[in-house]
Every structure is written in structure tokens, then in C-alpha cells.
Amino acid sequence: MKTLAILLLCAAVPAMAVVAPPPIPDGPVTYNSVSYDAPGDIPSPDAAITPAATGPISASSSEYRGNIGLNLYTSNYQVRGMGVTNRYSCHGWSSVRASYIPGSRNLFNWGLRQRISGEFGIIWDAKNYLGDTPLFNLNYGIGKEIFPNLVAEIGYSLHRGGMEGAFAKWQHHVPHRFTQDLNLTLTFNDHQRGFFGHGLMGVGVYGLTGTFWDFEVGYRFTDVVSRGSLGVDLELSGGLSPSFGYWGGGVEGVDAYRLRAAVVPYHKDGKFGRDARLYFRPWIQFSWAGSNQSKIRRALYSGAVDSFQTTVGVEGGYQF
Secondary structure, X not given: OHHHHHHHHHHHHHHHOOOOOOOOOOOOOOOOXXXXXXXXXXXXXXXXXXXXXXXXXXXXXXXXXXXXXXXEEEOOOEEOOEEEOOOOOOOOEEEEEEEEOOOOOOEOOOXXXXXXXXXXXXXXXXXXXXHHOOEEEEEEEEEEEEEOOEEEEEEEEEEEOHHHHHHHHHHHOOHHHEEEEEEEEEEEEOOOOOXXXXXXXXXXXXXXXXXXXXXXXXXXXXXXXXXXXXXXXXXXXXXXXXXXXXXXXXXXXXXEEEEEEEEEEEEOOOOOOOOOOEEEEEEEEEEEEOOHHHHHHHHHOOOOEOOEEEEEEEEEEEEO
């Protein structure tokens, strides 16, 4: 499983660089005259394209190159929907994250763009094992839109602390609770039709080895509530997260299943919400442990994973 995942990751960048030729039209082809004198006929490759203002959705979030997000509060600490018991974390957690896409989007002349992101968080329980060390994640990715609304990205992640760091120290006795992994992600977000989702495959290369996966599909209901200049959208999604040997020897199966609902308040003039620069999103999630719960208990001699959790949270951010 790990060898197959590494081969898929190695093949991802060349595959993203392939652009299928346009279809050959049927019947006679008519050529219209083209003027090269008028300025501004050919836009810059990096120029932002703004959709017509007549539609219900504002400008696509792909126009924004940066994001500063706040996980103001989440009542349970989880990793891909798998939540730890109160023995290791009982007061939730908060974090700040940032993401930036540099201006050039034609890396290696393959039409690839880079993304740099990071997160710093605190688990609000300093007396418990996970809370006595702040956690942070650093990520670097290379991606490309391979189909409309579908972006593929291959990346590297460095983690310190949290569940990954704790398991790495318990299982492999690594110093400082560090882990590293390579990952391949497919992200879909159709702002007009409301469908969104992602698929993630990761390979642990330090601290924790093995592979982990994460899948999610969802739909965005627009104008669930509309009063004057304000309104509310509703996002519903479901996901599951398998892993194979990542959390320990013989731990193979599904880590967790989850269902999630989020409300997205918005202003009809685009001041906040939807794809505006400012956003605010309260949410609730129901998570069930999968078959790996009992296997993790046997590997660690500890009941670290909850069977069921109801988690609420509030997040917000600014896009630029």
C-alpha cells in the first residue's frame, strides 16, 4: 500500500502538466477577422477574471491569492474527523492559519502554481498530554486546475505536536513530536452549482509511516434565509478517513466517519460571506469512530479515540 501511494505521488506532477487538445469541430469552420490594434484585447495570464455581476454568486475565491483564517474555537480536537478522548483533550482548541499563492502561476512552464501555508494552534488543556505542547503545521504544494473547478495538488507537510506528534513519540520514540508526510489532493468547488468536495492521499515519511486518506463530498444550499440585504447559506457534507499502518502496526481500516453542517451568513452586496473577502462560518459536526478505534487501543494500550463526538465550532477569515 505504501509503495503504491509513493508511485502515485511521483506520477502526479507530470500528469498535471498534460493538457488535452481541444476537440475538432464538426462541419465547416468560419474564421472571423481579428484586430491587433485595440489595446487590452489579450489579457495577462495572471489577470483576475471577474464573473458577471448579475449572478447570485460573487467573484470566485480563485481570484484571491492569500487567506488568513481563524479557528476561533472548536469544542473537540480531531484529525480528519477522528477525535481523541477527554483523557488527552477535554477543552477544545483554537488556531490561526495562513495560505498564500505566489503571483507566478506557470512554474516550469507547465502552468503550475505554488502554495505555501501554515497553522499554529493551542489545545486548551495544558495539564493533558496533547495540550502541553502547541501544535503547528507547515505545508508547501504545487497545483494546477486540471478541469474546471477541479484542482490537483501535490505537497509536503511538516507537523509538530497534536495527535500526529503524540502518536509518533509513542510508536517510534521520535524527538520533539515531529512528523512529515507527502500528499496528493484533488479539490472540487463549483461555486455556481453548489457542489464541493475533496480527496486526499498522504504518505508518512518521518515519525509516522504508512498511508492515510480523506474523502468528503458536500452541497451548498443558497438563500436558505433571506431578509433585506442579509442572507444565510447552508453547507452540508459527509466524509470518511481511512488509514493503513499510519497510526501503528496492524492499524488498517477506517479512522472515522463524519457529517457536517455549516451556516454561512452573507451580505448581498458582497461585503462578507460566500466568496467575499470576509467570511464567518459557525458549524456542527457528528463523528463516529471506524474500525481502527479498537486497533489503536490495542497498539497503544490506551483508549485514545472516542466512539462518538458532537463537535461545534466557529471560524472566520480574510481573503486577499
